[in-house]
Amino acid sequence: MHAVLDRQARIELNSAAGARCSVTTQRTQGGGKVMISMAGKAIRRWWALFALPTFAAFIIGFLVPFIMGVYLSFCEFTTVTDGEWVGLKNYGKALKDKEFLHALGFSTAFTIVTTIVINVIAFAIAYMLTKAIKGSTLFRSVFFMPNLIGGIILGYIWLLLLNGVLAHWGRALTYKASYGFWGLVILVCWQQIGYMMIIYIAGLQALPTDVLEAAAVDGANGRQTMFRIIIPLMMPSITVCSFLTVTNGFKLYDQNLALTNGAPSNMSEGLALNITRTFYGRMGWEGVGQAKAVLFFILVAVIALIQNKLTTSKEVAA
Structure with a gap:
């Protein structure tokens, strides 16, 4: 109880x-x-x-200078306070400047070559390093390291290296414009491949394994798997990397300045270097230099948008 x-x-x-x-x-x-x-x-x-702090910094540091720059491209000036409106005169002089047109062709060719080379090699390295390779983590770090070095320093380092190689033939990097072009291609590819490789590795590691296993079960060979499955699924990463390489190619400045400084006779200078030299090195051409900068902005924006649209459309279709 x-x-x-x-x-x-x-x-x-x-x-x-x-x-x-x-x-x-x-x-x-x-x-x-x-x-x-x-x-x-x-x-x-x-x-x-x-x-508010971020918005204010954006307004003060970007939007206001951008609007002032567009306005000054229609003026003759020596300082930002003494602009005299001249209409489209500066744009006419910019488009008739043979050195500017040559720099446009130089930057376009350079961007096409580096975009293809960087993305192909970075993708290939990323594909290999996602396999069971001993020391793959070490290799990733080694390939990424050049991206941590400043462009000016890289330019002077590669200037010494390339001049040392060309010295055997009695040549120098600034002897011919083509030498400077391919020297810049080597420098920029060596610097940026590691960065794009990291993006591609992230994309490859995120691929759905069930799709790859299904392809293997269905008897797809390596080429079919790569071009019909892996690459279509990698289009988001390809979009990002191609956008970065295209914009970086057109915006190249510090490497160009350190490696060749436009020599010989400004034949190896890109758009950014040409704009800077026009603005600061040619008296009375400040407005023309500003007009070139606006044209440069429009060009890069249009090309980047077209490239992004093309790759994104393939990404959606995939």
Whole structure:
């Protein structure tokens, strides 16, 4: 009889304790909801205050100078406060400048070559390093390291190396424009392949294994798997890497400055170097240099948008 009563007492105590825990849990959850809702209300109320520093920096550091630059491209000026409106005169002089047109062709050819070479080699290296290769982590670090070095330093390093090689034939890197062109191609490819490789490795590691296994079961060979499965599924990574290489190719400046500085006779200078030399090195051509900068912006923006549209359309179709 006493045992039965003790058992019933224990059951009642356990039930009471469970009820208290349940109430405590509900109170805690309720308090958490209250805290979360209060934090959400505070964020919704004060979001403008938190966004203001970044927004102000964007306005002051980018938007205002950009608008002023567009305006000054229609002016003759020596400082930003003494601009005199001349209309499209600066653009006419820019488009008639043979050195500017040559720099445009130089940058276009350079961008095409480096975009193809960098993406093909980076993809091949990434594909190999995603396999079971001993020391693949070390190889990834080694290939990525050149991207950590500044462009000016890389330019001077490769200037010494390439001049050392060409010295055997009595030549120098600045002897001929084609030497400077291929020297820049080697330098930029060596610098950027490792960075693009990392992006491709991330894309390859995210590929759905079930699709690859299904292809293997269906008897697809290596070539079919690569061109009909892997590459279509890798289009997001290809879009990013091709966008970066295209824009970097046109915007190239510091490597060009350090490696050749446009020699010989400004025949190995790209668009960015030509614009800088026009603005700072030719008296009275500040407005023309600014007009060239606006044309440069439009060109890069249009090409980048077209390239992104083309690769994204293939990405969607894949």
